[in-house]
Amino acid sequence: MDRFFNMIPGQSAACILLYGDIGDYDKVRSGDVTRELLEMEASFTNIDARINSNGGDVYAGIAIFNAFRNSKANITIYIDGIAASMASVIALCGKPVYMSRFSRLMLHSIQGGAYGNKAELEEVIRNIDSLENTLAEMLAGRLKKTVDEIKATYFDGKDHWLTAQQALDAGLIDGLYDIEESVPEDSTPDDVYTIFNNRLKTQSKTENQMNLEELRKRPAFKDCTTDEDVLRQITHLETEAGKVTGLTTEVTTLKKDLKVFQDKAAADAEAEIDGLVQTAFDEGRITEPQKATYKALLKADRENGEAALKALPAKRRVMNNLHKPAAGGTGAWDEEMTNIRKKNGYTV
Structure with a gap:
């Protein structure tokens, strides 16, 4: 699966990026x-969570909010560019949060569209009111306000854009941090969002390069003490990977051979069962209609099937069948009588 968030590991902390719109079909997916x-x-x-998002789906945002809030890890949130709408709620989930002095925070009422009759539209409004109450409850602890106060201040139908300093003064965040890149002071929220997205694309060219220190943390490289050891292990893994095609071909061939042996074994077993059934019939232990029944019994349980056949009384001796000639020749009985006559000097 392709990952947008990069799961960037570091020496003492990992980083997860929430860059983009929030939703099941957008870049920031709750799952x-x-x-x-x-x-x-x-x-x-x-774990550091870095945000540059204009918001998105409320339910997906609630899922991410809960994931961060209930995480066992020590999470610190950084607003790099924009934390607007649902992204602002995630940013204020109760974990320490810091903003770049160039970034923006925006809270506002839930927005959406609907189509239908009067009753359906009224139901949509009720759902929006319910969701806004939920969001206000989620923010109440962080903002140290009541639900009604939060709704009156931030869910009044207007967009409330705050600079990093304004957010700090309002007690919404824990502090500011600086970045190396300069962002024009008069940048609009759209400008800030675009600048940080471009910054991510530029950095990814170096962040995705092989990091030998990180490789050593993986089980296959745990015994490597030098860069040369790491490179030798990589060469070994490449060699082993090169064997996969040959091994796959060998496995396919062995599977075919096994199928041949299995088919032969099945045919031999079938012939043995047919022989046992025919012998029982020749000895008068079973009748013609019973052949199929005992054949099925022998296939299901060979040991008990043979015991059942042997337990049946023989109604004629096998020697009575010696008169039966083999296909295209004389019978065993006739051959034996001919041999006796020869031994006693009779002319045959």
Whole structure:
């Protein structure tokens, strides 16, 4: 699966990027965020979450909010560019949050569209009111306000854009941080969002290059102490990977050979069962209509099937059938009588 968030590991902390719109079909998907967060928790105590998002789907945002809020890891949130709409709620999930002095935070009422009759539209409005109450409850602890106060201040139908300093003064965040890149002071929110997205694309060219220190943390490289050891292990793994095609061909051939042996074994077993049934018939232990029944019994349970046949009384001796000639020749009885006559000097 392609990952947008990069799961960037570091020396003492890992990083997860929430760059883009939030939603199941957008770049920031709640399932991906939660899965990657759980994977990181297994290896890292400290996790940085970096946000540059205009918001998106409310329900997906609630899922991410809960994942961060309930995480076992020590999560620190950084607003690199924009944390708007649902992204602002995620940013204020209760974990320490810092903003770049160039970034923006925006809170507003839930927005959406609907189509239908009067009753259906009224139901949509009720759902929006209910969701806004939920979001206000989610923000209440962080903002130290009541639900009604939050709704009156931020869910009043207007967009409330805050600079990093304004957010700090309002007690919404824990502090500011600087970045190396300069962002014009008069940048609009769209400008800031675009600048940080481009910054991510530029950095990814170096961040995705092989990091030998990170390789050594993987089980296959745990015994490597030098860069040369790492490179030798990579060469070994490449050699082993090169054998896969040949091994796959060999396995395919062995499977075909096994099928031949299995078919032969099945044919031999079938012939043995037919022989046992025919012998029982020749000895008068079973009748013609019973052949199929005992054949099925022998296939299902060979040992008990043979015991059942032997337990049946023989109604004629096998020697009575010696008169039966083999196909195209004389019978065994006639051959034996001829031999006796020869031994006693009779002319045959």
